[in-house]
Amino acid sequence: xxxxxxxxxxxxxxxxxxxxxxxxxxxxxxxxxxxxxxxxxxxxxxxxxxxxxxxxxxxxxxxxxxxxxxxxxxxxxxxxxxxxxxxxxxxxxxxxxxxxxxxxxxxxxxxxxxxxxxxxxxxxxxxxxxxxxxxxxxxxxxxxxxxxxxxxxxxxxxxxxxxxxxxxxxxxxxxxxxxxxxxxxxxxxxxxxxxxxxxxxxxxxxxxxxxxxxxxxxxxxxxxxxxxxxxxxxxxxxxxxxxxxxxxxxxxx
Numbered sequence: 001x002x003x004x005x006x007x008x009x010x011x012x013x014x015x016x017x018x019x020x021x022x023x024x025x026x027x028x029x030x031x032x033x034x035x036x037x038x039x040x041x042x043x044x045x046x047x048x049x050x051x052x053x054x055x056x057x058x059x060x061x062x063x064x065x066x067x068x069x070x071x072x073x074x075x076x077x078x079x080x081x082x083x084x085x086x087x088x089x090x091x092x093x094x095x096x097x098x099x100x101x102x103x104x105x106x107x108x109x110x111x112x113x114x115x116x117x118x119x120x121x122x123x124x125x126x127x128x129x130x131x132x133x134x135x136x137x138x139x140x141x142x143x144x145x146x147x148x149x150x151x152x153x154x155x156x157x158x159x160x161x162x163x164x165x166x167x168x169x170x171x172x173x174x175x176x177x178x179x180x181x182x183x184x185x186x187x188x189x190x191x192x193x194x195x196x197x198x199x200x201x202x203x204x205x206x207x208x209x210x211x212x213x214x215x216x217x218x219x220x221x222x223x224x225x226x227x228x229x230x231x232x233x234x235x236x237x238x239x240x241x242x243x244x245x246x247x248x249x250x251x252x253x
Contacts, residue, residue, distance in 0.1 A: 008107060009037040010085030010158060014075040015054075016044035018093035023053050028096035030060040034103035038062040038085055042075040050093075073166035073174040080161055087120070087155040090175075091197070095152045098125055098195040106194060117190035119182060121154040126201040140189045143180055151175040153196035160187060170220070172213040177220045 011029050015022050029039055041054055043066035051066050058064065063082065069075045076090055097103065106112060112120055123136050137149035156178075164181060166174040183189065 007036055007038045007085045009034075009087045009089060009103065009155070010080075010083035011037055011039050011089045011091055012076060012079035012083065013039070013041045013091055013093060013095075014044075014072055014079065015041065015046065015050055015093035016072075016075075017046045017048040017050060019046070019049040019053065021094035022050050023056075025091060025093050025095055026053070026057050026061075029091060030057060031100050032097065032103045033101050034107060036107070037103070038083070040064065040079045040083065042069070042079045043067075044069045044071075044075060070168065071171065073168055073170070077165045077168075080158070080165065083158055085158055088158050088161050089155050090151060092152075094200060096198045098198055102194075102196060106192065106196070110192060110194070112190060112192050115190050116188060118157045118160045118187035119154060119179065119189045120156075120192060121149040121189065122192045122194045122196040124150045124153045125195050125198045127198055128201050132198075134195055136193070137191065140183070140191070143183045147173075147176040147179055150197060150199050151179075152199055154179075156182075170216050172209060173216045173220070176216070180220055 013022075013025055013029070015025075026041075029037075039060070039062050041061055041064040043050060043054065043064065045066055045068040054061065054064050054066070069078065072092070076092075080088055091097065106120075106122070121137060123134055125132050125134050137153075140148060142148040160182065161178075164178055167177050168174065170177050
């Protein structure tokens with residue numbers, strides 16, 4: 001892909017040993033009707049065949065690299081550092097746009113670009129094992145407690161992002177920290193009632209990753225007491241997800 005003019009949008013895909021999912025993400029991007037974008041793939045030095053799939057589509061990719069890095073958020077920062085678009089979208093391996101007209105509908109058919117926005121966000125199609133459900137984000141004020149939208153369904157001003165970047169102190173929810181920081185600093189969030197991405201929702205009751213994510217979420221918002229976090233945040237989360245697992249097992253098998 002050879003873009004001579006400055007693109008409106010930079011789409012960044014980060015991958016590492018993602019041979020099972022990288023192709024669906026690439027196809028989701030390159031098959032968009034919308035054409036005013038550049039596409040960057042930052043791979044962490046995959047050894048499982050991921051690079052072979054990237055090479056298969058390299059004529060449709062603006063830039064790609066495969067080399068060891070310091071993790072997903074470091075790779076995302078690396079991609080953002082060389083981006084030229086006005087807006088950034090992080091569509092990592094396994095993520096996909098809702099359909100082939102997603103970007104066309106958002107940037108060519110809506111009036112969202114006429115608004116003074118720093119972050120644009122929309123709805124998400126959450127895909128479970130046997131069904132999917134379109135989720136609208138909570139009011140943006142809920143960001144004081146948790147990130148109300150999926151980062152896959154958002155676009156952030158490149159100029160603004162480069163002033164912040166992802167904080168590598170947070171290994172799991174640095175995206176949460178970024179958007180919370182932007183909100184606290186008065187940047188404008190604009191919601192559009194459109195489904196942006198498909199997100200593979202986790203169906204398990206819990207995992208160490210989820211537990212650590214909740215702890216980071218609590219720290220981002222100023223919390224320090226691990227005992228308070230455990231009883232006030234983690235145990236209720238565990239209970240809610242157990243109920244959800246029972247529900248989907250009972251009604252969606």
